[in-house]
Amino acid sequence: MWAISMLTGFPHHSTRGLIFLLCFFLFVAPPPLIAQTSIDNSPPIDGLDHTFALAEYDLNQIEEARFDIAALQQKIGNTPNLLTNWVRSQTRWVPYLGALKGAPGTLLARQGNLLDRSLLLAALLEASGRQTRIAWFETTSKQKQVLRAAVSHQNAGERSDFFQADNHSKLNQAADSLSGDGRPRLVIDRVKAERALRIKIRNILSVQHDQLTALTSKYFDPADSSSGNSSLKRYFYVEHRTPENVEWDSEHLHPEMQSTGQEIHRFSPRHVPTKFLHSVTVRIVVVKDQSGILTQSVALEESIAVARLGTTKIRLGMSPIKKQGLPSLINSLYQSKNDGPLLRYLSLADSWAPTIRIENRQPVIGKIIRADGDVTVTPENLPGTSSGANLSTTLEKLDLLSGSATENQDSSLHAVRVEFVIQSPGGGNAKTITRPIYLRNNQHPPGLTQSERVARSAALSFRANFLITGGFFSMAYARVRQAQEYLKLRLAYRYLEKKDKDDWISRGDDMSPVITLLEKLDVFPTKLYGIAALRSASNIFINRPNVLGYWKHVHFDSPDSAYVLSAVDLIENGISSIDHTAQDAFNAQLLSGLRDTIIETAVESRTQQAVSTSSLFQKDQGLGWLLIQPGDLSPLQTLELPTVAQEAIQRDLAANYLVILRSDFGEDSVAWWRLNARTGELLGMSGSRHRIGGQSLTEKLVIGAAVTWVVGLLVDTLLDVSDSPCHPAGLAPSYNFLTRHLKSGVAKFWEEAEAIPGVGQCGEAVPLENDDGN
Structure with missing residues (x-):
């Protein structure tokens, strides 16, 4: 299950491109903050301060x-x-x-x-x-x-x-006891919003359960899976x-x-002992094509024993690496004032570095992936990079990673994918879940065009965050983790408020203040905690590691058209039921999977822009969807599905899932349910020519690229830049471009955060909708 955001190409002569490119070549960038509304006016601090005050309130209420x-x-x-x-x-x-x-x-x-x-x-x-x-x-x-x-x-x-009544009166009393600065109102607003969200999910769940069972019930064959x-x-x-x-x-x-x-x-x-542990192994697999013969290599592999922490955060990403001299870099950034250097950089990139950070563990750089499909070991003498490192040091590191090896003209990079291997205790059959990253479409010499090279490099430049859990946790715990991230952002935002007149660029090589700031902006997507908390129900429990992800990809359809794909992806949602009969356990699994898919969209701050299997099923009122029985591939032969989506559906059918496919599909909007007719296991999937997963958002990208890289030993972040309506570029002096760019990133915070009642898309205070639910 997953979510997408898309932005169209920005005019080539946008001066905002300068700072985008500067950050791009630094290989660091801010994840989203909370935005201010304009360059010339003061930010809407009421909304921001209310949000930060709510975070403080939550931390003060910790038991x-x-x-x-x-x-x-x-x-x-x-x-x-x-x-x-x-x-x-x-x-x-x-x-x-x-x-x-x-x-x-x-x-x-x-x-x-x-x-x-x-x-x-x-x-x-x-x-x-x-x-x-x-x-x-x-x-x-x-x-x-x-x-x-x-x-x-x-x-x-x-x-x-989630559907049982919370002690709202206690929250209201606590809110009323506060004084002065707006916190009581915001706490009460949140209680109302959560109540409305429960009602919304419950109503959608009831309708879609009836619609889905009407399509599939004759195939149900509940079995004891205890x-x-x-x-x-x-x-x-x-x-x-x-x-x-x-x-x-x-x-x-x-x-x-x-x-x-x-x-x-x-x-x-x-x-x-290892024999008692559940584990999740994350690996990046590279497929090389040499004269039509496909071979696989592993560029990165790390395992996590889930029981060590109970919940574990993971950051995974990949960055293009290319040798570039400092003088020519600065000159091209200043002189071009368009996205030409970015396009040239992507088109000439011939290798990419995968990185992973696992909570409470040292970060790891994997093997370098080359354009010819080879993987090479990272140099052992790689210099460290601290938060005080300058641009020259960063480029020196890139020089070493790029190396002097020449590309093999007889082979090519065919595909790259991420695999999640879920291993239960006892060494039995592991469950492998695949997420494609790149698939080469042009299989003919003389090779890729410049546009195809740009698209390849963009596809391979991604950032993903994962939350691995072994059990449910409460909304109170989710709020604490969310509040901690909000207050990190507050420190960085207050710092930025004082930097409007700072000539960052004139510092030349000394970019340590920028790097330090970017490290502070590197936060975990808070909505993942909320989604995980909302999934709990009284008659189910997690019986194997669950993996919830949030992806960021950039795609170039043409040299002047790009978009960002943001995806909430419930990669593994396995649960068991405490109900004793096979029928009750089947129903519990079915409702849980359906609720998971609904929650993906329901928690979005812009639900009208989010797309998921559930939202499309709701739009179609459950009508017109094609039912494909396990193992039956014949219906797919008459459908012109995108390759990535078709391969995913074939895997589901081979794994004995019943597939309910939306008949109205396009290159970017393939949706289906996969249902185990024996256990009731259900998951909503969506796919495109690029990706598969869950709920998605698409947004226009101004110049845009997703880049991960090293700050400190390894602090990888997403560069996701848009000329935000919350913070337009305006006619600011050129030396203020970097400050303006960082502030515009504030607007994108809400994309990775849960919707907060009373706070708008730009961080401004907004009135609540009427709450008429029962």
């Missing part, structure tokens, strides 16, 4: 014990029995394999299997000053029955549900002791302690 293990332990006390009773009574036991949520994720979700809940108990005991270890043994058939009964009949723990039996084959408990003791005591989350005459195994909670 640390809700999210923080150490704070929770202090609240409960040091007694092992009290800590055990809290985990037993306040977290729900749900059946799945292995360590998925870990201690942090189990606390956030307030649910987990016996292993994850034991990891949480061990973390609480460690916070109280005790040493801990996890003990486990294989269960007998009789013990499985005892554990199964405990899972089936428990009433412990929270059952979070992992309950296999998840109970091991019994886990916690052993602990104080530092001065030699003997170990034990704590059991099952009320009736289980014992065994067989071997008991033990491990440290900090080093969970």
Whole structure:
């Protein structure tokens, strides 16, 4: 599932192109901030200040014990029995394999299997000053029955549900108790907006569920897909002791302690054996075409054990690299005042560097991808780049990456794709999910035209953020993470307010202030937290790693036409149901997948511009969609689908999915549902000649390119520039171009953020719509 934004080509003689190109060659740029409305007038600080005040309010309302293990332990006390009773009574036991949520994720979700809940108990005991270890043994058939009964009949723990009524009166009372600066009104407005959003999603869900089942119900064949039996084959408990003791005591989350005459195994909670871990591997795969023979290479590969953090942020990107001298660079930027240098740069780029940053880990530069399809190892003597590095140092780094190797004329880069490999514990079959990045259409000599070279380099220059979760979390937690990002932006924005008269360009090589600022603007798309929080429901739980993504791509259709593609992409949305019958579990899966697709569009601040399978299904009222049965490829032979979309649909059919395809499609608007008629697993997909995924937005691009690069050791950001209606270029002095460019980026913040009630597209305060829902 995913989202798109498109902007048409800007006139070639736009002076704003100068600063765009400057930032482009720096290989850094600001992600969106919150915009001001004009160059000549003061910004609409009311809207901005209200937003920042709401962020402060949310951070001030944090109940640390809700999210923080150490704070929770202090609240409960040091007694092992009290800590055990809290985990037993306040977290729900749900059946799945292995360590998925870990201690942090189990606390956030307030649910987990016996292993994850034991990891949480061990973390609480460690916070109280005790040493801990996890003990486990294989269960007998009789013990499985005892554990199964405990899972089936428990009433412990929270059952979070987006559609259950929140305690709005408490929020209103808290808002009314504030004074002075507008925060009470904004808090109340948000409560109303969230209520309206729930009603909207609920209504759409009801209608589309009826429409979708009317099309597909005769193919439904619900089957028991529960992992309950296999998840109970091991019994886990916690052993602990104080530092001065030699003997170990034990704590059991099952009320009736289980014992065994067989071997008991033990491990440290900090080093969970790999065989118990769920993992997600992210890799960039390169396909080389040499005389018609296709071969594959891996340019980048990193794995994440989901249970380590509970939720993990990832930044993935790729940047063109090309040798360019500093004097000629500055001269071309100043003299051309159009997008010519950008087009020449893209058309001449012959290699690209993939990068990845995983939360709490060092960033990694992968192997360099060359235009001939080869991949080469990054030079070991690559110089570091700090936030104080100048432009010459950055270009020196590019020189090393570009190298002196010549392009092989007998081979070419055929395709590049990103793969997500979801591996469950036990080493069984992994699930691989593919997202294409580039596919060469011209397969004939003498090679690519200049326009095709530009399009290739633009396609390979992308930025993506991913949120990997092992469990649901509350909207309160999402607000905290969102608020932290907002306040980062406030620091940078206040700094920019004082820079209107700063002649950045005259500094020459000393661009360290710009780089420092750009680092501060490098924030995570906050809407991903909101989407993840909205997905929870009382009768489901996450049973394998879920991956939620936000992509930024730039596409050039012609030398003077380009657009930015922004995509919210629910890459993996696997869940299980706590319902006991196959029919109930099937319905829960179906509703969950349908709700996921609806949420992708519903959270957009500009829902009228967002496109998803759900929004198109709603537009068509569920009529005219083509149903294709699993394994049946014949209907596709009569359809002229874009290659990328057709290949994705073929994979879905081969994987035994029922496909419900929109018959009204074009190169940029192919939509389909994929449904497992046995389990109820459902996901809305959309595709084009370039991409597949979920909900999308398209916006005009002024000159535009998506570029990722290194600031510091590796701070990759997106360059996404438009002549924003919130901040037009006007007739500012040339030395102010950079400041104006950075401020115009403010307007794009809302594209990566959730819609905030009472705040408009440009950060201005706006009246709320009437809330007439029940």
